[in-house]
Amino acid sequence: MPTDTLPNPGTDPEKTPAGSTGELIRLEQVTKRFGSNTVLDHLDFSVDAGKHVTLIGPSGSGKTTILRLLMTLLKPDEGTITVDGQQLFPASDKQVREVRKKIGMVFQQFNLFPNMTVLRNITEAPVTVLGLSKDEAVERAKGLLDMVGLADKCDAHPAQLSGGQQQRVAIARALAMRPQVLLLDEVTSALDPELVAGVLDVLRDIARSTDITMLCVTHEMNFARDISDQVLMFDSGRIIESGPPEKIFSDPELDRTREFLSAVL
Ligand SMILES: Nc1ncnc2c1ncn2[C@@H]1O[C@H](COP(=O)(O)OP(=O)(O)O)[C@@H](O)[C@H]1O
Numbered sequence: 001m002p003t004d005t006l007p008n009p010g011t012d013p014e015k016t017p018a019g020s021t022g023e024l025i026r027l028e029q030v031t032k033r034f035g036s037n038t039v040l041d042h043l044d045f046s047v048d049a050g051k052h053v054t055l056i057g058p059s060g061s062g063k064t065t066i067l068r069l070l071m072t073l074l075k076p077d078e079g080t081i082t083v084d085g086q087q088l089f090p091a092s093d094k095q096v097r098e099v100r101k102k103i104g105m106v107f108q109q110f111n112l113f114p115n116m117t118v119l120r121n122i123t124e125a126p127v128t129v130l131g132l133s134k135d136e137a138v139e140r141a142k143g144l145l146d147m148v149g150l151a152d153k154c155d156a157h158p159a160q161l162s163g164g165q166q167q168r169v170a171i172a173r174a175l176a177m178r179p180q181v182l183l184l185d186e187v188t189s190a191l192d193p194e195l196v197a198g199v200l201d202v203l204r205d206i207a208r209s210t211d212i213t214m215l216c217v218t219h220e221m222n223f224a225r226d227i228s229d230q231v232l233m234f235d236s237g238r239i240i241e242s243g244p245p246e247k248i249f250s251d252p253e254l255d256r257t258r259e260f261l262s263a264v265l
């Protein structure tokens with residue numbers, strides 16, 4: 001039987017609890033402080049299931065903090081975070097572990113396990129966290145490696161791969177958990193310029209061919225324009241402007257957005 005190698009949570013009945021169309025992520029009145037620095041100040045926003053939302057804005061405006069809160073790498077000081085109708089914060093440790101399975105993340109620095117092969121990097125969490133058999137995990141991993149164009153690299157170690165290849169493995173590793181949400185934090189920023197396009201092509205393919213929800217921080221504005229349903233412009237921890245990419249990139253309302261875009265475009 002052919003296995004579907006793409007994560008397709010929206011059409012897999014086992015993966016899609018009732019009611020998971022509509023709002024998938026909701027932050028309500030979320031405040032995050034580092035010491036006396038209030039990075040997010042009573043932030044509200046939500047992302048609907050299957051949508052691709054891009055966060056743009058100057059360095060230090062709080063974009064990574066939002067993704068880290070969703071990954072539970074950080075805890076808010078105030079507010080609530082809900083994913084697929086289940087609270088992620090505040091929540092018990094058990095509930096956090098459950099909700100976390102719905103979320104995958106790819107970082108700027110690929111963070112692969114250096115001592116494991118490419119294949120093992122991808123099969124490790126599905127076996128240990130999801131309880132897949134080794135055979136199932138390997139089959140899933142091979143399908144994903146094929147999708148990211150690295151079917152021949154199963155037995156390589158990360159250090160033997162280019163940055164672009166490592167990042168494509170990191171994307172496959174995130175997808176192997178069949179998350180409902182994929183968080184992408186400047187995933188091409190650490191790459192040599194000639195390696196950027198290959199990674200963005202993989203992400204475009206995922207955006208087009210799956211119904212995974214994507215929340216993406218990027219300075220690749222053409223990519224953002226291609227894949228986004230909605231763009232949120234951040235400044236100092238607040239969303240100062242939001243809208244469809246055609247509007248934000250071509251005819252923003254605010255001078256601040258215009259200035260930011262002219263600096264990065
Ligand atoms: N672990 C941390 N400790 C102290 N300050 C932090 C930490 N992480 C982020 N910050 C501060 O929070 C603000 C927002 O950072 P970040 O979310 O990384 O912004 P962005 O991703 O938009 O560049 C910055 O002022 C940054 O210095």
Ligand SMILES: [Mg+2]
Nearest residue numbers: 063064065217
């Ligand atoms: Mg950042």
